[in-house]
């Protein structure tokens with residue numbers, strides 16, 4: 001029976017609104033199997049949220065004059081990625097007059113700017129490479145307070161580099177898993193090769209969809225020979241992979257898309273096969289940890305999630321934590337056995353949530369489940385500042401604020 005027949009039949013029996021809902025749902029499911037629609041649902045890149053405001057004028061998003069340098073990083077196949085270099089506040093204060101005297105707006109050659117020289121020429125510079133979530137641009141939502149939180153631990157030294165993946169904001173192209181990973185790698189390589197910041201002074205940060213890119217980048221560099229390992233990887237509100245996500249995802253926290261179909265496993269499994277970009281973070285995180293253990297490389301990973309996250313349930317973080325820990329044990333560990341370990345050694349901070357740390361000879365894998373913080377407000381929270389500082393300090397114990 002075709003969709004039309006189906007809708008017609010139901011209509012005949014007078015279930016008008018039910019049929020309309022069922023029809024719409026069927027159309028939605030049909031659309032979901034197409035690549036273009038899927039990419040719009042997964043990446044939400046058409047939803048900019050910074051309409052009518054010029055990204056080249058970061059001052060309109062609450063920054064000081066020339067605190068942000070808008071520029072472009074060139075990636076593979078002539079891909080131009082729109083990026084922001086965000087100066088930390090204390091460094092800005094020290095150079096306020098000189099910075100404010102420079103021209104504002106988009107900067108064709110970032111190497112000519114004082115902000116860039118401050119980033120490049122200080123051997124103690126630290127950098128957080130920021131990978132934002134689905135939808136929007138470098139300037140949308142809670143990303144601006146996020147940048148402040150990232151550098152707040154050492155506002156004289158911690159710079160933030162953030163960018164729009166292909167298809168987002170001013171970066172042209174169409175998003176895809178392969179493409180986004182290429183973009184994230186290109187930005188990271190730019191930081192290491194062009195600016196010259198070693199991996200031990202870089203933290204990779206991702207939120208939501210950006211966590212998948214962040215893990216892919218950390219995984220990629222860990223698998224090189226010789227391996228490159230960053231000071232740390234910080235994931236806020238991550239997800240296990242896209243198939244698991246769509247089976248729990250609720251639009252705006254209320255409207256489930258696929259979860260009603262879980263009662264029909266055959267249909268559900270059939271639909272999941274159409275997912276083009278799977279973003280298997282669970283597999284990448286296990287492999288990354290395993291490689292670092294085998295290579296005897298020091299590594300640090302922090303996973304942060306709020307219990308009241310209505311977009312991605314915090315259970316995703318518990319699963320990812322398990323996959324990461326599993327990679328650190330040659331014979332593996334079951335989820336239940338890890339739960340027993342948690343019951344023994346998890347730290348309960350009351351209203352601030354819980355912390356579980358898994359330490360090996362080489363690495364620390366940390367899970368922080370907050371009681372509150374929603375999906376994105378948490379990005380501006382002090383736990384983010386603490387995670388960044390913990391990673392930088394572990395990579396270099398001398399990294400603290402001078403008295």
Ligand SMILES: *[C@@H]1O[C@H](CO)[C@@H](O)[C@H](O)[C@H]1NC(C)=O
Pocket residue numbers: 286323326327329330331332333
């Ligand atoms: C955990 O690790 C073990 C040993 O490497 C492996 O056999 C198992 O498949 C892993 N479990 C998961 C869920 O990845």
